[in-house]
Amino acid sequence: MSTALPRPRRARELGLAHSGTPGPLNLVTDVPGAAVGLTTLVRPDDGVQTGVTALLPRPAAELLTPWWAGIAVLNGNGEMTGSHWIQDAGWSQGPILITNTAAVGIAHHAVVGWMVDRFADRVQAEHLWLLPVVAETYDGVLNDIFGRHVTEAHVRAALDNAGSGPFPLGSVGGGTGMIAYELKGGTGSASRILDLPGGPYTLGVLVQANHGRLDQLRVDGVPVAPLLGLCSWRSEDQGSVIVVVVTDAPLLPHQLQRVARRAGLGIGRSGAVGGNSSGDLFLALSTALPAPLPPPEPPLVQSLRCLTDPLLDPIYQAVVDATEEAVLDAMLLSEPTPTFRPKGHTVPALDGERLVEALRGWRWPVGPAATG
Known part of the structure; x- marks a missing residue:
């Protein structure tokens, strides 16, 4: 029987990510209360390679409690529902879903129904309106996207199965059929611990990577396609x-809008470079300082205590570093995948x-595997 250790796959295990202190799982679920659920659909003979990712920023029983948020757009050829309200009001509520471009409608429909079912009494009695966040990237090269294979049941399964522990990365959930830098992309995540006044705090990122050209790909700043002989x-x-x-x-x-902008630096x-046909959309949210629902729910006047702007620099650094690492993990944990359109390529x-x-x-100082 072999006693060899499992082959390391994540960037940090390979010594390719050095900055910052990750949380115990190095996932967005390191943030207290956050949970992630995935539905992955893979039927290659039918051209189905897609899915949906559900992120619950708060425990399921608390999802009507709003969270403060900010939006940033690097290039706008994409969709993130609810973003106009976040831009105006600075808050939203409920789960966040990420899926393929053609599944935004069914995902929105499903999450509204899921929320109504869970909070029927309050939704009906208080005339609450629900404007969930559903974001997308296009998977039509690897997936029969216009077959619209994601159903309401698939979305509800991702929501129902969301957990606060570890979850798989790579070709899973909404990232199943995605391509990054002309290599297999997908779902990535990373986290950082922030030693700031009143903390420590945790910051996590969740990425659906489906962007870039091969000649642009950099790892530790090095253009790696020529080194790997990739065309x-x-x-x-x-x-x-x-x-x-x-x-x-x-x-x-x-502050969260400024934090969201820094995700673009991590992608960069x-x-x-945020190409013309790319939809590069970033959302940052805080689960602290629970916001009240709109009037008539009290209080009508609210006092808030927040970190001051000069303390944002370590948060910016954490976002940039964790986003870069999450993209790399999305690629490292994916598998070669045959194309659907056009066929004949992997x-x-x-x-x-x-x-x-x-x-x-190349004499680049790749460090030892990190243990933190």
Whole structure:
């Protein structure tokens, strides 16, 4: 019987991520109360390689309690429902869903129904309205996207199965059929511990990576496609990327909007430039300072205590670092996947061990595996 340890796959295990202190799982679920659920649909013979990811920022019983939020857009060729209200009011409520472009409608329909079922008495008695956040990226190269295979039942399953512990990364959930830098992309996540006044706090990111060109890909700042002998098979950047930042640090909407912008720097660290056809949409939210529902629910006057703006720099650093790491993990934990349209091609995955050897051969100081 072999006693060899499992092959390390995540960037930090391979020594490719060094900055900051991650949480115990190095996932967005390190943020207290946050939970993630995934529905993954893979039927290659039918051209089905898609799914849905559900992020619950609060425990399910508390999802009517609003959370403060900010939105940022690097390039706007994409959809994130509810973003106009977040831009105006600085808050939203309920779960956040990420899926493929053609499934936004059914996901929105499903999450509204799920919330109504869970909170029937309050929704009916108080005439509450629900405007959930549903974001998308396009998976039509690997998936029969216009077959609309994601159903209400699939969305509800992701919501019902959301858990606060570990969850898989790579070709899972909404990221199942995604392509990043012309390699297999998907679902990525990372977290950081923030040692700030009143803390420590936790910050986590959830990424659906479906963006960039192969010649843009950078790891530790190094253009790696030539080192790996990889050749481009697409003529342009044809994807998008969604980043959701969740923290329990007490931040207000104007601060969260600034935090959301920094996700774009994390994406840029891995090489992408936010191409013309890309939808690069970022949401940052805080689960601290629970916001009241709109009047007539009291209090009508609210006092809030938040971190001051000069303390935001370590949060910015954490967002940039965790976003870069989450994108890399989304690629490292994915598998080669055959295309649906056009058929006859297989999108390769990023091989972590080969990448490390290539960087070492290039005399780049890849560090030892991190233990934190």
